[in-house]
Amino acid sequence: MTRSVAIIGAGLAGLAAARNLAARGIAVRLFDKGRAPGGRLATRRADHAGRRLQFDHGAQYLRAAGADFAAALAEAGAAPWPDADRRVGVPGMSALPRALLGGLDLRASRHVGTVVGEPGAWRLRHWDAKEAKPGAPLPATPPEEDGPFDAVLFTIPAPQAAELLPGFAAALGGVRYAPCWTVMAGFDAALPLPDTLRPEAHAIGWAARDSSKPGRDGAAECWVIQAAPAWTRAHLERRADDIVAPLLAEFACVAKAPLRPPAWAAAHRWRYSLLEAPLGAPFLWDPAQRIGLAGDWCLAGRAEAAWDSGSALAQAVA
Ligand SMILES: Cc1cc2nc3c(=O)[nH]c(=O)nc-3n(C[C@H](O)[C@H](O)[C@H](O)COP(=O)(O)OP(=O)(O)OC[C@H]3O[C@@H](n4cnc5c(N)ncnc54)[C@H](O)[C@@H]3O)c2cc1C
Known part of the structure; x- marks a missing residue:
């Protein structure tokens, strides 16, 4: 029985998984190195000459082929652009993940560097994201630790997941x-x-x-x-x-x-934008280890694929 789940990555895949698990009464805590949820659904703002400039510098627009993602976009207030079939966040793309997060528990600006413990009692060690650089050795400062969690889900790009989970590196090696x-x-x-x-x-x-x-x-x-x-x-x-x-x-x-x-x-x-070679399965879940992986990289380089992957993994976990 799964009662508590840690999710590393609060992009669309992590948000879909978190919402799905929370709706079943499972305690969920999200961790993200970004200051806000969303990952590649991002908006950059700059002030110049008295004017506020704003740019969606990641995903440009979203399409929903399935009813589930369409409902999520409607709930988050997405609006059509540049035609009736495509949707964007208002007033910026980052408004969508903010709305989808709702009241879920997110530890933002935290870089998860290691997962220790055992199935049923995993603990996450995480650092201030300003101190930790991707691919670099972990900071010398002591980490914070959270847990225990029954299960841990990695909803981060496959190459970054392979660094944290050497046991999955072979399965993730074909993703590009x-x-x-x-x-x-x-x-x-x-x-x-x-x-x-x-x-x-x-x-x-x-x-x-x-x-x-x-x-x-x-x-x-x-x-x-x-x-x-x-x-x-x-x-x-x-x-x-x-x-x-x-x-x-x-x-x-x-x-x-x-x-x-x-x-x-x-x-x-x-570094990780659109997919050239996906995994070809909706998620990875090891029921013995109680470790799962999801993200756009499982299915296709589209926002909806990330959402569907996170939802499918949550169903398997629950
Ligand atoms: C430039 C660009 C344009 C795009 N255009 C479109 C488009 O027009 N339409 C479309 O549908 N899709 C587009 N996409 C793809 C779309 O953005 C992605 O498919 C989708 O957002 C992926 O969601 P995800 O949850 O799988 O991953 P991500 O959004 O990457 O979320 C992963 C999260 O994990 C966090 N993370 C990673 N490692 C750690 C760690 N160690 N500790 C803590 N947190 C960690 C990251 O900060 C991030 O928030 C585009 C992407 C890019 C980059």
Whole structure:
């Protein structure tokens, strides 16, 4: 019998699992290294010249093929953009995970570095996320410890789960993500471009006038420009500051016109963006160890796949 579950990762997969388990009366605690829930459903804000600029720099829009995800999006107040079939959070994408979290217990800004104990009595050791860097040795400062938990669910990208769970590394080895450099740029005047662009066979994979989404400041000219996987891989280890100019130069090629320099710009690297090779199963669950894994990487590189994976894992656990 499962009475308490720790979930590492409060993206859509973790939120779906947490809601499902909590609805069955199971005590759930979420942990996330981010300051807020959502993971790759994220919104960046910046103040410039007295104006609030805002960018959804991760997922751009969500589609719901199934009734379950459609109901979650409706509950969270998602609105159509750029057409009736696609949905975005209002006033930003990050509003969706905030609404879906509701009153669930989340330890934010905590990086889980190790899980110790045994099935039925797992304990999580976690550090201030500002101190812990992915792929680096764990901080020398003493961790906080939470537990015991009957079960632990890892709803984090597969390569990060493999670091925490060496026993699952072989099962996760075939999962591959594309990385994505993303530039956020605010311009002083409107660009002569449609609200969305998906150039074929180009360094730019997608660009959108983020300020055209519902509930945004329509007078701000905020763009999100995402590099295609090949361009990102060629520039993967460059500093974020060194990415803005070359990616905007590529964007100017798409626009077929020189662009005035942006009033404000920044770049963000997503090492795990869209999936190139999924697991091919909805989740992993070891009933003897009482350890489970879920995420978009199980099924497909879409937000709905993350939701479905988290829900399916929760059903197996319960
Ligand atoms: C640039 C970009 C564009 C995209 N565009 C779209 C789109 O238009 N439509 C669409 O449907 N999908 C899109 N996606 C994909 C979509 O965002 C993902 O499929 C979905 O959000 C994945 O959810 P998840 O819960 O599986 O993982 P995540 O959202 O990655 O959540 C994992 C969470 O785990 C946390 N975490 C990781 N390690 C630890 C640790 N050790 N301790 C504590 N916390 C940890 C992270 O902080 C994160 O919050 C896009 C993604 C990116 C990056």
